[in-house]
Amino acid sequence: MTEDTKPEFAEVTHERSFSRRGFLRNGLSVVGAMTACVGALSPLRELDGDDIPSVEKFLQRHYKEMNGTEMASALERIRREVKKRWDIDPVVRDVRAKDGVEFVYALNLSRCIGCRKCVHACVEENNQSRSPEIQYIRVLEMPRGTTDIEKGNHHYDRPTVPDDDHFYMPIQCHQCADAPCVKVCPVEATWTEKDGITVIDYDWCIGCRYCEAACPYWARRFNYTKPEIPAADINPEMSYLSNRPREKGVMEKCTFCLHRTREGKMPACLEVCPTGARKFGNVLDPDSEVSQILKNKRVFVLKEEVGTLPRFFYYFDERYPRTEGGLDGEGETK
Amino acid sequence: MSGTNLGVSGIFFALAAWFFLAPATDPYPSSKPVRAITPEDISTAPRRVRMTEPPGIGEGAFRLSCQECHKLFPSDRDVRVRLSQHEDIHLNHGLNSWCFNCHSLEDRNKLVLEKDEEIGFDRVEELCAKCHGTVYRDWERGMHGRTNGYWDTSAGEAERLVCTQCHDPHSPAYSSYEPLPGPNTLRMGEPLQDGHDERKRNPLMQWRGQSGQESGHEPTQADHESTLAPHSEDEE
Amino acid sequence: MKEYLRFLKRCFRLSFIGDRRYIAWMTFLSIVALLGLNAYAKQLVFGLATTGLTDQVSWGLYIANFTFLVGMAAAAVMLVIPVYIYRNKELHDLVIFGELLAVASIIMCLMFVVVDMGRVDRMHHMLLRFNFPISMLTWDVIVLNVYLVLNLHICGYLIYCAYMHRTPSKMFYIPFVFMAILWAVSIHTVTAFLYVGLGGRPFWNSAIIAPRFLASAFAAGPAFLILTMVALDRFTAYIVPEKAFLTLRNIVTVAMTINMFLLGCEVFTEFYTDSAHSASARYLFLGLNGYHGLVPWIWSAIAMNAVALTILYLPMTRRRGFMSVACVLLIVGIWIEKGMGLIVPAFIPTPLGEMVEYSPTLNETLVSLGIWAFGLLVYTIFIRITVPVLSGRLAVDRLYLRDAVADLPWSAARLSETKENEGSAS
Secondary structure (H helix, E strand, O other), X not given: OOOOOOOXXXXXHHHHHHOHHHHHHHHHHHHHHHHHHHHXXXXXXXXXXXXXXXXHHHOOOOHXXXXXXXXXXXXXXXXXXXXXXXXXXXXXXXXXXXXXXXXXXXXXXXXXXXXOHHHHHHHHHOOOOEOXXXXXXXXXXXXXXXXXXXXXXXXXXXXXXXXXOEEEEEEOOOOOOOOHHHHHOXXXXXXXXXXXXXXXXXXXXXOOOXXXXXXXXXXXXXXOOXXXXXXXXXXXXEEOOOOOOOOOOOXXXXXXXXXXXXXXXXXXXXXXXXXXXXXXXXXXXXXXXXXXXXXXXXXXXXXXXXXXXXXXXXXXXXXXXXXXXXXXXXXXXX | OHHHHHHHHHHHHHHHHHHHHOOOOOOOOOOOOOOOOOOOOOOOOOOOOOOOOXXXXXXXXXXXXXXXXXXXXXXXXXXXXXXXXXXXXXXXXXXXXXXXXXXXXXXXXXEEOHHHOEEOHXXXXXXXHHHOHHXXXXXXXXXXXXEEXXXXXXXXXXXEOOHHHOOEOOEOOOOOEOOOOOOOOOOOXXXXXXXXXXXXXXXXXXXXXXXXXXXXXXXXXXXXXXXXXXXXXXXX | OHHHHHHHHHHHHHOOOOOHHHHHHHHHHHHHHHHHHHHHHHHHHHOHHHOOOOOOOOOOHHHXXXXXXXXXXXXXXXXXXXXXXXXXXXXXXXXXXXXHHHHHHHHHHHHXXXXXXXXXXXXXXXXXXXXXXXXXXXXXXXXXXXXXXXXHHHHHHHHHHHHOOOOOOHHXXXXXXXXXXXXXXXXXXXXXXXXXXXXXXXXXXXXXXXXXXXXXXXXXXXXXXXHHHHHHHXXXXXXXXHHHXXXXXXXXXXXXXXXXXXXXXXXXXXXXXXXXXXXXXXXXXXXXXXXOOOHHHHHHHHHHHHHHHHHHHOHHHHOHHHHHHHHHHHHHHHHHHHHHHHHOHHHOOOOOOOOOOOOOOHHHHHHHHHHHHHHHHHHHHHHXXXXXXXXXXXXXXXXXXXXXXXXXXXXXXXXHHHHHHHHOOO
16 A cells, blocks of 8 residues: 555556655755755845844733733833934823813815925924935925815925915824725724814834825824934834834824824914915814814815815905905015 | 756746846835925015114114104105115105105104194004005904914914015015926926917906917017016016 | 654755756756845845835835735635535645736735735834734735744645645634635735725726726736646646636636726716816826827736636537637736736826836846745745645655656656556546
8 A cells, every 4th residue: 555666567657666766866946946946045144133023022912902011011112112222212102181171173275375384393303214214294385276176286396385376285194084084994003082183092003004005194104214314303202193103014104293292282273384375173172273174264174075085175255365455466565 | 857957947047046136126116305495495584574663773872763853854745756865765665756645744753643643653553554455354364464373363473574574664565585496397388388279268368369468468678677687676 | 743843854855856858847947946035135235226116106016916826815815715615625735726827926916915014123123013903004014924834734734634644623623714815805905995095096096996906916826826827727736626727717707807996986977077187097008298108008908908808608619729829828918917907007296206216127027936946945845745635646655755746748757658548546
């Protein structure tokens, strides 16, 4: 019943392969193939410690499931990683949502001059990768007569802004109340918190990029490679859900600076805006600026027909932004 | 069969050698920032300093407030030109072309509201409200102007900027900025060209002819200058 | 159980045995697969920046291949309908080849999804926190894996029964076969729904995507099966009945006709309305704002499909040569249409109107080719095992593995066998 008896058909040359000897001869090719296999995997020797998760990180649970101790050790782990990589001492916290607060952002298109300070203040505040450069906010230079964001120019580079024939529309994550990105995530790595902010658990995201395909406002960014941030540019005030440094292979996006706003401060983009075009606050408070704006100004949202219910409202006051003079062709003095 | 065998194993070993010897370096380009962003670029400081008292000349014990000089000579009600001592002030305030619409004739340390009521420089927003009532109404509710600091006033101070911290009262039109660098992603598309597709699709552009021209208005030197001039408080 | 392990061991050894052409083919596939593995290792180290993907176009060659292969997997089971529903006994054996193709395709699909993931080390998160039923991706994970298990069971059971000279018990496979028919439609519909449900991408947000998926899949899958059977007929002792070719040819022709009709529907809807929502369609078919990277691709795909369909209608495809050519053209055309013509254009322009084109990098192409090579390797091994089993040469009572290779052409054993067959009535 064994298979290593002498073959009967001697003239069939490949019979040898059925004997054990023949099999060993074949074995040379097999060994060659295995060596080639190991060789194929040899680039993995370049994997550094950051890429291979520790046991603690591997077993870490989803943000919503972690208890106090687990969160504390996760924050400690993040502190250690930041210290190891950039040699600074960060303060990493888990800033939670407050009750009775729902954030709304309003943007006055008559005031935005397209200076892009918000873009870079955000990059600075949120520890975004500088190489490749990730920017959460995209300012569109829109021609007059349209609010169709597909007509905007992203790459305007004028000596001065604003330009008389355009207005400027910054777009970032709208923290939609019915967010398509939240719907499509297979592992629930992104969800909407009770104060309205759509957050991402960077340690849970598997990097499938389905949310990036789903977002109608192109607000989500993916780390296609390891993010590079110079140590001098690190913001050491970090929080678990917002601006702690991310790794390669996970999604990120604007979080309305929740590490600031959940403590009552203004987000970084608003702080730097020179014209006061940006307005932020708690819409549940009837006296807040945003409540007043929603009550009194002619607000609209982008791509309303998609049904995402964004928390980001745009409005115009009386005209487009301009630098000189009154209405067209009048009002120059002396 | 052994010939094939050796051939196949040879190929595999050669492949293995190539894998081990090929450098596993990163040949893939990555975008780098166009220029470094300085702290001044993203400074949150207000554009202008707030004045709570009239600007004088001199310092300390030798400080002279405005009225110290102006009480020495009479004011001409009809004056509408710039005087020699205040050459740095360019009045470009639209229809507001008379200094004494805002400044008190009798006391240069004061500003005037309606019915010649005098107020100090620390209440400048009320002066602006005299003519820009609707803007003031919005400003009071935070719908106009900058609010920095805290949105939650129970947690901290909300810093409301006053009119003159953004607008120069003599030339209040908001001046231009040089924009900071734009997007810099792994791969970039070219900027949108204002070609046929674009104009056909923009409803307003259909009626305005060439982009850059206002309807019923020939482009003048002023129009060109307004887009090209660096930011400064130039006259027309 | 011991017998089963022995069977597996014999299968394993058999896959290394073959004539020169077989060895050359397998070596070639192994080399390509290893190159792909190497490229993937580089991708693991440096991240997905080794591909041509960007934030603007975040799904590319990997998902394009995934989409195409899901279709192939679904359609491979199309043979099941004529055999089991219409009781066409002659094609019985071909069901197994079809389902083996389904298995190989699903393995390739799963591999493409894995290489597309940013964090493969977190795959277990899908088991721990599963956003079912809201996320269509979770549906896709379930249906694909169940389909794989289903087909593995059916094929494995039937092949093992043939090996053991047992009659397969109907209870163990008939219900699964019918389930597989329904499941085949579901895997493709669910994959289509992945794209269809996104309101922010108007190119995808159309009801016609799912029917088009099915139609093009049911053209490409059987076409690939035809090519497999041509290869079987040529390289092995297995004789494929002519009826099989004709049945499959008819399926391909009908499916392709429907596909072309649906293409016409899509083109009309996009271009007659000419709203802003058809920007992606305009980019694909005509170019937009000076970008026309995909225009030659889609038109050559349509041309290939049209030529293939025309050839299929003509009686000349009763001959193998023409049929093979039509099938190759069709498969390539549908691959382009489903891959570059469906996945990539939805990202161009972005929802904010930015135009960034996509072209895969060498690394990305190597990984994709590697996965294809691996899939073909797996399928070849499956056939390498199945043909001897079905012809009775690899069986529990056949002690010598060498008998299994008796079906190789030019082997002395086959020559003497054919002489025997010619001698007795066949």
